[in-house]
Amino acid sequence: MVQVIEWVNPGEDEIIWRYPNEVIKWGAQLIVHEYEVAVFMRDGKVYDVFGPGRHTLTTQNLPLLYKLVGGSNSPFKATVIFVSMKEFQGRYGGETQTRELAPIKYYGVYWFKVADPVQFITEVVGGQSLYDTQDVTKFIRAYFNEGMMKHLSSYSIVDLFQNLDMVSTQVKVKLMEDFRRLGLELVDVKIEGVNTTDEWRQRLFWLMQTGNAQAVMQMDTVKQVAAELGKSGSASVGTGMVLIPQLMQPAPPAQPAQPAQPYAGGGVPPAQAAQPATPTQPAAQQEICPYCGKPIPPGARFCPYCGHEIKRCPNGHIVPEGAKFCPVCGAKIE
Ligand SMILES: [Zn+2]
């Protein structure tokens, strides 16, 4: 009986399949379907490669293996791996820290396919000894996630929340390079969401409202202010009212550059801290969504970009979620 080597009915998300029999006879029929490649390997090393078609295995079309088995016509040992060249989708999600050590969570989708089957088999399948789809898929996801964590952590939290499009594009380029090393093509990456803790969202809120990164990143003050505002009672509001207008002032433009000061987040201060606030744009004029950083129409109740509800005081100032009093005018929030 003629030996037939064929990947029968591969599943939607199957990326590789190992032919279970490692003893191959000369004259065997090798059937390789469209969008597949069959790779012959031995001891983790790739020998001969077949594209789509029906192949009768002879000493001519397996020259490298034939040489290896010493020119014998008796059955020989080889591992046959089928590789799907189709596009696959994977989901990712994880946690890391930004440059200023703000904790962030992120998630999204990526699409990839095998670009160089020999390199893929060498690096992933043979190199990691992963011979089934589940293990390979898990490895690729972990590899993607590791890269994502590494690349995201080189950005500041402001970049992540205000310039996510730019960050996505740059991170994608870096991940594409990472994937090329595995013989994979990363077709596309979508960051669907980035989130941080309540405390850091508050910092971002102040940052986006005031544009004064240095003051905001010295969080201890802002945190206290926010805490004061959260309390009811007129005494604490009085304290808050003294502190906050100072925070709302943009840094005087004439101020000489100061050496970087330590701030609550630790690590390297974000690049924005060194820049003076733009003097031509007072905080009150341009309204910015505190959740996604995009400009919103004056008086908007919901951000047209991220859909988040914009909380306002009776006088129309944007206020942080959960605040009991407006940080700008002190009005009580119902
Ligand atoms: Zn928004």
Ligand SMILES: [Zn+2]
């Ligand atoms: Zn107000």
